Amino acid sequence: MSKKNLKASNHSIDETRKFHERYLRAINNPLRRKILRTLKEGYTTIEDLESRTGLDKENLIWHLAVLENASCVEKDNRQGTPVYKLTQEGRVVDYME
Numbered sequence: 221m222s223k224k225n226l227k228a229s230n231h232s233i234d235e236t237r238k239f240h241e242r243y244l245r246a247i248n249n250p251l252r253r254k255i256l257r258t259l260k261e262g263y264t265t266i267e268d269l270e271s272r273t274g275l276d277k278e279n280l281i282w283h284l285a286v287l288e289n290a291s292c293v294e295k296d297n298r299q300g301t302p303v304y305k306l307t308q309e310g311r312v313v314d315y316m317e
Contacts, residue, residue, distance in 0.1 A: 239290075239291075242289055242290040243290040243291070243292070243309065245286070245290070246286050246287050246289070246290035246292050247290070247292065247312055247313070247316070249283070249286075251273070251275065251279075251283055252283050252286065252287055252292075253313055253316060254273055255269065255273060255275075255280070255283055255284065255287065255293075256287070256292060256293070256306060256310050256312075256313035257313050258272045258273055259293060259304060259305060259306040259310065260306060260311075260313070260314075262305065263296065263298060263303040263304070263305050264303060264304055264305070265301055265302070265303055265304075266280060266281070266284075266302065266304075269284075269304070284304060287310065288304075290309070291307055291309045291310075292306070292307055292309050292310035292312075293305065293306060293307060293310055294307055
């Protein structure tokens with residue numbers, strides 16, 4: 221699990237259930253799986269994701285927020301530019317479709 225979820229075993233059953241609901245909601249969408257597959261190549265900017273996925277910026281940002289909330293992607297800054305990368309949880313895309 222990603223750094224923010226390393227202590228998952230210390231979470232209550234309710235917290236764990238909510239995490240799994242967010243996670244399954246995030247990965248159970250074909251557009252978000254497309255984003256995850258695109259992020260397999262490493263750190264990627266919004267502009268790169270737009271051109272690779274065909275999604276407009278507003279929709280892309282919304283889907284990235286869902287994926288980030290489910291710990292599938294992480295947002296970072298590289299030289300003042302926001303970039304996204306796949307987390308270990310996001311690598312589930314390797315086993316889907």
